[in-house]
Amino acid sequence: MTDMIKTNDRTITLEILRYNPESDEAPTFGTFEIPYVEDWSLLDALEYIKDEMDSSLSYRWSCRMAVCGSCGMVINGKPQLGCETFLRSYYPEKMRIEPLANFPIERDLVVDSSDFIKKLESVKPYIIDAVDATKAAPKKKQPEKTSTGVYKQKPAELGLYKQFSMCINCMLCYSACPQMGLNPLFTGPAALALGHRYNLDNRDQGADERTEVIQDKNGVWSCTFVGYCSEVCPKNVDPAAAINQNKAQGAQDWALSFLMPRKGDK
Amino acid sequence: MSRRPYVRPMPGNWFMKHPAYRFYMLRESSCVFNLLYCINLLNGLFKLAAGPDAWNAWMTMQGNPLMVVFALVTLGLTLIHTITFANMAPRVAPQQVRKAVGDMPIRNGLLGGVVVVNIVIIALAAMGGTA
Amino acid sequence: MQVVKADIIVVGAGGAGLRAAIAAAEKNPNLDIALISKVYPMRSHTVAAEGGSAGVVQSHDSLENHFIDTVAGGDWLCDQDVVDYFVANSTEEMIQLEHWGCPWSRKDDGDVNVRAFGGMKIERTWFAADKSGFHMLHTLFQTSIKYPNIKRYDEFYTTDLIIEDGRAQGVTAIQINSGAPHTFLGKAVVFATGGSGRTFRFNTNGAIVTGDGHAMALRAGATLRDMEFVQYHPTGLPGSGVLMTEGCRGEGGILLNKDGYRYLQDYGLGPETPVGQPKNKHMELGPRDKLSQAFWQEQRKGRTIETPLGDAVHLDLRHLGEKKLMERLPLICSLAKNYMGVDPVHQPVPVRPAVHYTMGGIRANLDCSTSIPGLFAVGECASNGMHGANRLGSNSLAETVVFGKVAGESAIEFARHATQSDQTRLLDHANANLDRIEKMRNANGTEKASHIRHDMVKTMETTLGIYRIGEEMQEGVDKITELRERFKNVKVEDKSKVFNTELLQAFELESSLTVAQGMAIGALNRKESRGAHQRLDGFEKRDDENFLKHSLITLNDKGEATLSYEDVNVTRFQPAARTYGAAAEKGEQK
Numbered sequence: 008m009t010d011m012i013k014t015n016d017r018t019i020t021l022e023i024l025r026y027n028p029e030s031d032e033a034p035t036f037g038t039f040e041i042p043y044v045e046d047w048s049l050l051d052a053l054e055y056i057k058d059e060m061d062s063s064l065s066y067r068w069s070c071r072m073a074v075c076g077s078c079g080m081v082i083n084g085k086p087q088l089g090c091e092t093f094l095r096s097y098y099p100e101k102m103r104i105e106p107l108a109n110f111p112i113e114r115d116l117v118v119d120s121s122d123f124i125k126k127l128e129s130v131k132p133y134i135i136d137a138v139d140a141t142k143a144a145p146k147k148k149q150p151e152k153t154s155t156g157v158y159k160q161k162p163a164e165l166g167l168y169k170q171f172s173m174c175i176n177c178m179l180c181y182s183a184c185p186q187m188g189l190n191p192l193f194t195g196p197a198a199l200a201l202g203h204r205y206n207l208d209n210r211d212q213g214a215d216e217r218t219e220v221i222q223d224k225n226g227v228w229s230c231t232f233v234g235y236c237s238e239v240c241p242k243n244v245d246p247a248a249a250i251n252q253n254k255a256q257g258a259q260d261w262a263l264s265f266l267m268p269r270k271g272d273k
Numbered sequence: 274m275s276r277r278p279y280v281r282p283m284p285g286n287w288f289m290k291h292p293a294y295r296f297y298m299l300r301e302s303s304c305v306f307n308l309l310y311c312i313n314l315l316n317g318l319f320k321l322a323a324g325p326d327a328w329n330a331w332m333t334m335q336g337n338p339l340m341v342v343f344a345l346v347t348l349g350l351t352l353i354h355t356i357t358f359a360n361m362a363p364r365v366a367p368q369q370v371r372k373a374v375g376d377m378p379i380r381n382g383l384l385g386g387v388v389v390v391n392i393v394i395i396a397l398a399a400m401g402g403t404a
Numbered sequence: 405m406q407v408v409k410a411d412i413i414v415v416g417a418g419g420a421g422l423r424a425a426i427a428a429a430e431k432n433p434n435l436d437i438a439l440i441s442k443v444y445p446m447r448s449h450t451v452a453a454e455g456g457s458a459g460v461v462q463s464h465d466s467l468e469n470h471f472i473d474t475v476a477g478g479d480w481l482c483d484q485d486v487v488d489y490f491v492a493n494s495t496e497e498m499i500q501l502e503h504w505g506c507p508w509s510r511k512d513d514g515d516v517n518v519r520a521f522g523g524m525k526i527e528r529t530w531f532a533a534d535k536s537g538f539h540m541l542h543t544l545f546q547t548s549i550k551y552p553n554i555k556r557y558d559e560f561y562t563t564d565l566i567i568e569d570g571r572a573q574g575v576t577a578i579q580i581n582s583g584a585p586h587t588f589l590g591k592a593v594v595f596a597t598g599g600s601g602r603t604f605r606f607n608t609n610g611a612i613v614t615g616d617g618h619a620m621a622l623r624a625g626a627t628l629r630d631m632e633f634v635q636y637h638p639t640g641l642p643g644s645g646v647l648m649t650e651g652c653r654g655e656g657g658i659l660l661n662k663d664g665y666r667y668l669q670d671y672g673l674g675p676e677t678p679v680g681q682p683k684n685k686h687m688e689l690g691p692r693d694k695l696s697q698a699f700w701q702e703q704r705k706g707r708t709i710e711t712p713l714g715d716a717v718h719l720d721l722r723h724l725g726e727k728k729l730m731e732r733l734p735l736i737c738s739l740a741k742n743y744m745g746v747d748p749v750h751q752p753v754p755v756r757p758a759v760h761y762t763m764g765g766i767r768a769n770l771d772c773s774t775s776i777p778g779l780f781a782v783g784e785c786a787s788n789g790m791h792g793a794n795r796l797g798s799n800s801l802a803e804t805v806v807f808g809k810v811a812g813e814s815a816i817e818f819a820r821h822a823t824q825s826d827q828t829r830l831l832d833h834a835n836a837n838l839d840r841i842e843k844m845r846n847a848n849g850t851e852k853a854s855h856i857r858h859d860m861v862k863t864m865e866t867t868l869g870i871y872r873i874g875e876e877m878q879e880g881v882d883k884i885t886e887l888r889e890r891f892k893n894v895k896v897e898d899k900s901k902v903f904n905t906e907l908l909q910a911f912e913l914e915s916s917l918t919v920a921q922g923m924a925i926g927a928l929n930r931k932e933s934r935g936a937h938q939r940l941d942g943f944e945k946r947d948d949e950n951f952l953k954h955s956l957i958t959l960n961d962k963g964e965a966t967l968s969y970e971d972v973n974v975t976r977f978q979p980a981a982r983t984y985g986a987a988a989e990k991g992e993q994k
Contacts, residue, residue, distance in 0.1 A: 008404055028277035030898045046643055046713065058854035062906045063898040067447075069610035072646045074538055074737055075447045084291060111278035114579055114903040119278045124444065125559070129461065132546040134505040142990055150514075155461050155493075157502040158951055159514035167368055172507050176446050185294055188283040201546075208505060231301075232361060235293040248364035248371075255365050275901040276582045 017043040019094055020101035021052060023064070035104030036103075043098055049089040050078060053116075061215040064118035076175035079182065080116050081105040086179040086239045099143075107182035109191075116156055123178055126194050129220050135213025146206060150209050164209045171204035171249055173242040174215050180236035180246050186229050193229040194220060196246030203249040222260075227253045300357050303350035310347045313340075358385040405838060406586045407831070408581075410438035410555070410816045413575060413590040415617065417441035418448030419537070419801065420542035420783030421596030423808025424815070429551035431816045438588050440577055442612060442908070445545040449598055449610045450804060454538025454649035456529035456736060457801035459495035461518055467491045469885020472977065474799060477523040477691050479935035480979040481630065481950065481972055486770050486789045486846075488975070494802040498530045501805065506543040507532050509732075519732075520654040521798045523691035523984070525684050527654075529798040534735045535650050536803055544805075560586060561800045561908050562616065564837040565593065565624040565779065568825045570781035572624070576718045576837035580908065585841055587834040591819035591826070592778050594811050595621060595766060596804075599784035600919040602633075602912075604627040604759035604868075606859035608640050608647040617785040619915035621766045622922070626761025627720050627775050628957040629787040630764035631919065632926035633936045635795055638695035640758030642736075643713035646743050648736055648755055650797040652721055655732050656680050659695070660752065661707040661774035662717040667717070671698040672984040680723050686953040693794040693936045696757035700870045711754050718752035727750075755869060758777045761800065762919075763925070763936065767956065772811035779820055782811035789954070789973065793935020844914075845907050849893035853910045854896070856887050860913070863887070864920055868927055873941045877928040884921045891917055922957040925967055932954060948979050 018040050026034035039056050047055075050068050056065045067077040071090045078089035083103050094102070110118035137149050137216045150158045180188050180196035187195055202221050205212040220226055237247040284290065288298045320331040334340060362383055363376040371379070415426045425439045437506075441448065460470050467507040470491040497645050502508055502516065509517045509531050519531040532539035547610055548554050549786035566574035566589070597617025622628055639648040653659070658679055661667045666687065669676045673690040677683045689696075690925040700707050700715060708715040719985055721729060721736075726749045733748070740746045740753045745983045764968040766781035768774050774781050781788075783804045824830070869882030889916060898906040932947035934941050953969040960966050983991055 015812070020365075027280055027900060028279065028902050029275050034279060034281075057857075057906075058852075062852075062854070063900070063904075065903045065905050067443075069443065069447050069612050070449065070452045070609065071450060071644060073742070075449075075451045075610060077443070077447045087593075108281070111280045113276070113278055117903050119581070120444070121558075128549050131549075134503065134547075134977050136503075153513075153515040155515055156499045157508070157516050160510055161514040162510050163372070163514060164514070165392075165510055167372055169507060173535075174543070175451075175538070176444075181805070185287055185297075188287065203368075205505065210503075210505065233294065233297045233363065235291075237299070237364075238293065245364060249370075250370075251361075251365040252368055255367065277902075 011143060019043040019052075019098050020132060022101060022103045023116070024105040024112075025064075025115055027063070028113055029234060043094060045095050047094045047105070049080075049082065049092040049094065049102070051091065052094060065114045074175055076177035078179040079107050081108055081182060086182040088177060088179070090242050091241060107131070107178055109181055109184065109187040110178070118178075120178060122191075123176075123181060123195070123197075124200040127176065127235040129194065130198050131213060131217055132201045132205060134205065134208065134211050135216055136210070139227055144259045147209065147212055149212070158210045160209055167209075167246045168204045168207035170205065170244055171200045174200060174244045174246075175242055177241065180240045181240065190225065190229050192225040194223070194226050196230075196250065197244075199227060199253065200246035200249035202252060220256045221253050227251070227257065230254070249258050299350070300354055301352040306343075306347040308348050310344070355387055356384070359387075406469055406514060406584060406832065408438060408557070408588045409436070410585060410588060410590045410885070411435035411819050412437045412592050412594065412812075413588050414439045414594040415425040415441075415575060416448070416596035416598060416783070416785070417445035417545070417556065417558075418596060418598055419450035419804030421448075421545060421594070422541070422548050423544060424594045424596055424782060424812035425554045426544065426548055426551060426814030427809040428816050430553050431813055433551075433553055435553060435816065435819065435931070438555055438557060439548070440560045440562055440588065442561045442616070443631055444983040445548070445556070446542055447540060447612070449474055449613050450541040450801070451538045452608070452610060452647065453540075453722060453801050454497040454534045454647060455521060455651035455654065456519060456531030456536040456798045457494075457498060457540065457805075458521070458524065458528050458697045458796070458798040459498040459530055459802060460491065460528050461495060461516065461530075462526060462528065465528055469525050469777055470528060474523050474790070474796055475977050476980075476982055477796040478794055478984055479946065480948070480974065480977075481633075481789075481792030481934060481954065482767060482772075483789025484975040485715070486979060488577045489770055490790055490799075490803065490806050493806045497802065497805040497809065501540060502544055504543050504547045506987055510531060519651060520684055520689055521680055521796070522653065522689050522695070523685060523796040524649050524689075524798070527684070529651075529654065533731070534651050534733045540801060540805070550761040557586075557588075561911065562620065563841055563911060565620055565776075566830055566833045566837065567624050567754065567776065568830055568833055571822065571825075573825060574834070574953055576841070577907075578841060580903055583904060587831065587838075588846045589830055590825065592780065592815040594772070594780045594782065594784045594815050596781075596808065596811070597785040599762040599765075601915060603860065603864050603916045603920045603923065604634070605865040606640070606645050607759035607761070608637055608645050612875045614912035614916045615762075615919035616912060616915045617781070618766060618920040618922070621781065622777065622780070622918060622957070622959055623775070625776055625959070626779060627767040628764060628919075628922050629767040630926070631762070631922040631957060632930055632955060633763035633793050633935050634759055634923060635692055636696035636757040636763040636867065637760035638692055638699060638757050639719055639755040640718045640760075640975045641739070642711050642754055642756050643744050643907065644743050645758040646739055647758075647760070648719055648740070648753060649733070650692070650717060651986055652733060652736055653682065655728065656682045656724055657688065657719055657721045658855045659688055660720055661702050662709045663707065665707075666932075667707065668695065668698055671701065672983065672987060673698070676702070677984055681935050685988055686985045691794055692760070693797060693938075694984065696870050697938055699757050709754060714756065716754035716756045719755045720752040720903050721748040722750065722752065745866050750840065761795055763787070764792065764923075767954075770810075771814045771982050772807055773814060773818075777971075778822060778902065780811045780815050780818075782807045787954075787968075793937060840886060844910055845896055845899060845904070847896045847910070849895045851894045852892050853894050853896070853906070853913050856890055857909075857916070858915050860884065860887055860917060860920055864923070866904065871940050872927055872937050873899060874928065875940065875941070881921070884917065884924050887918050888921065904926050921965055926955040926957060929967055943945060946982075952979060
């Protein structure tokens with residue numbers, strides 16, 4: 008790490024929102040002037056600060072390759088992954104780093120994500136098959152099995168839900184969503200997209216069991232389609248699409264419930 | 274317990290804090306202008322029923338520079354709303370449809386529809402004007 | 405101190421830990437399972453696995469083929485009963501994952517698709533594009549939510565085992581967000597704590613892969629085995645070490661030196677196969693150890709490519725075309741663009757070997773039991789003898805689920821017969837462990853942990869690389885011993901409780917140093933070349949007479965690492981010359 012620093016005296020300034028609950032009343036910005044290394048990601052820079060300047064700096068990180076979802080932070084106002092953000096995109100301007108918005112700050116760049124996890128769990132993000140689906144008779148036909156023993160799923164059927172299965176739970180979409188800030192009970196983009204992912208899977212029979220959460224006023228109906236969640240998503244999941252497809256579906260079911268009480272009865 | 278998670282307040286003017294939010298508010302504000310413009314048109318309809326004097330006064334008022342600006346702003350916002358609506362529409366379409374048709378046909382179909390409807394209305398208006 | 409009581413305690417919530425917890429929950433819905441992880445489960449390093457997971461499916465393939473590939477790939481240091489069990493059960497586990505929703509890539513008829521992988525004779529690697537580990541982990545995590553008796557303790561850092569009456573009966577841990585010490589008491593403990601690749605500087609591993617489980621088990625009296633076998637993956641990105649999956653080569657990617665020459669043909673992997681027509685066990689589909697060694701040789705001959713981030717060779721994927729790359733290797737394309745500024749559709753990707761996997765680990769049996777009753781080990785942290793001296797790509801994801809299930813069920817079975825010792829005695833042990841936490845937090849020496857870490861990773865890289873020399877390894881052993889001494893005088897500057905990552909890093913470094921020492925001692929004393937352990941100082945050949953043996957590391961009364969050996973379980977496949985390419989075909993014809 009340190010031996011990657013070439014012998015020049017170029018530096019870059021990082022302003023980092025600091026908060027230590029044991030000593031600070033409220034968060035304040037701390038400023039760090041660090042060597043500018045062209046190849047460094049923001050994670051490399053934070054590691055340099057922690058190793059050489061201030062060992063108390065707290066942040067989450069692991070894989071360094073944009074797949075574990077640990078290092079979401081707000082960089083110059085935009086929610087991004089620290090590992091995918093490079094100093095060279097900002098140099099010589101300074102960078103301003105804050106924890107994800109719309110979450111309580113645990114410490115420094117670490118937010119309390121327990122509520123997010125609860126919301127993920129609330130959409131029943133697992134295959135519910137005909138045997139498990141208790142509330143209603145299966146609406147979909149269970150796919151047949153292949154000679155290998157797996158359920159048949161053609162590439163087009165896989166393609167239907169694939170994008171919604173790409174979410175790395177980095178929570179950038181929650182940080183991007185103003186409705187999340189206005190209504191903390193909102194289930195939120197990633198969790199709703201995950202529910203949608205299972206609803207679209209031809210192996211799953213659990214759509215009815217997820218309706219209660221998805222169609223709740225704190226479910227898709229808390230969304231006003233600002234659309235910024237999909238813009239910041241590092242994996243092109245497009246959670247806004249997942250939510251708004253469910254609104255359209257919900258509205259249709261609601262209308263049908265007047266026309267054909269039995270069919271629309273959910 | 275040493276934990277003391279800090280909850281940042283949501284500022285009242287949150288919608289001014291970010292370009293994405295500002296654009297969102299701009300997009301949504303089109304409905305206010307459209308509502309006002311509809312009231313204006315409705316008013317015109319009443320004036321038309323009330324006789325030529327009232328109608329002419331209403332027509333004159335439409336030529337007022339302020340009213341022209343108002344009409345232009347409404348038109349601009351309506352165009353923004355139309356385009357953003359078309360851009361977002363594929364994402365509201367059922368996933369099956371979206372995957373089968375693709376985003377561009379849905380978007381272009383909607384925009385094409387808007388153009389056709391406008392041409393028809395303008396044509397009718399023009400024919401009505403000459404008749 | 406908060407005390408949590410459970411029946412089974414699983415430490416680590418990656419692929420193996422989650423699978424163990426699910427197996428236990430399904431086996432007995434009335435038992436409480438505490439699933440402890442230092443990160444949220446989906447951050448576990450299983451997430452970064454790209455290529456896929458092996459399980460025989462094709463009619464012209466057989467379990468015997470998979471067995472032979474694995475044992476020969478491991479240079480005969482594999483436990484052959486374990487490999488037999490593994491190949492016989494991995495397909496079933498892949499199907500189980502499918503039933504749980506894993507989005508495996510499919511063929512047009514809706515059946516599952518498999519791809520070629522290094523060292524595998526027939527295509528048998530199940531894949532979900534190039535995010536197989538990601539999808540497996542998320543499928544397992546999401547499925548685990550279904551079971552109410554799995555109680556997760558996310559972001560709890562486990563510091564030590566509680567051993568009483570000669571059995572593992574719990575662990576102590578720090579709740580990271582509050583700093584509050586916790587004691588977990590149970591009848592059986594499963595370790596699924598992952599590998600220790602972060603002991604090396606240049607690696608494909610996440611920050612969390614620090615060998616915590618290895619060190620805890622060793623301190624508690626367990627045995628580490630075959631620690632000298634550290635896998636270099638041949639294709640990491642220069643600088644960052646970010647992984648370019650073996651699936652790149654499985655799909656037909658080729659490796660070129662600075663002259664644009666496919667150099668692997670010079671290292672017993674030829675003859676050259678036509679571009680775009682990969683042939684199993686030839687050229688780019690050779691095993692990882694051989695490919696990494698070929699890079700080293702090319703570098704020495706001055707035929708690698710100089711880049712600002714160090715020497716590299718080219719991974720050329722251009723002939724696959726944009727459509728196939730987007731379908732099969734989308735993550736690779738975006739990683740290459742983001743981290744190297746190279747678009748694989750139009751340019752070859754510079755790559756070089758990087759430390760990837762720890763073949764060795766906590767010595768475990770076929771049922772995942774260890775030398776400490778009540779302690780089970782599974783996944784990368786375990787050495788059940790699956791991988792021998794060199795792991796084949798796509799065998800480790802499969803291992804996590806095949807043996808994850810075994811570990812969960814073994815733990816349940818053990819817990820059924822076990823009774824918990826007197827609680828006051830257990831809590832006495834716990835308190836001693838908790839004192840260690842406070843001692844670490846208040847460590848007020850003069851050494852900076854981060855600097856010791858920098859020295860450690862550099863030492864491991866220079867003295868325990870792809871090729872090894874006795875003198876250098878001795879230097880490594882001495883240096884790691886010195887660093888362990890320095891660590892005794894460490895200073896933890898941050899004394900706070902909430903999310904004190906400096907404290908956790910100090911614990912992690914302590915673990916890594918323990919593991920590093922085991923690796924260095926094991927390597928120095930293995931006077932032969934086998935699999936990932938290759939020497940250049942007169943021990944260039946495999947020596948079955950003296951070293952067809954597992955190395956074992958234990959701690960003696962004084963806490964010093966001691967080395968011994970045990971025989972390898974060879975059942976029916978006797979050691980032979982390990983060949984690939986044309987030489988292997990010749991051997992088969994005989």
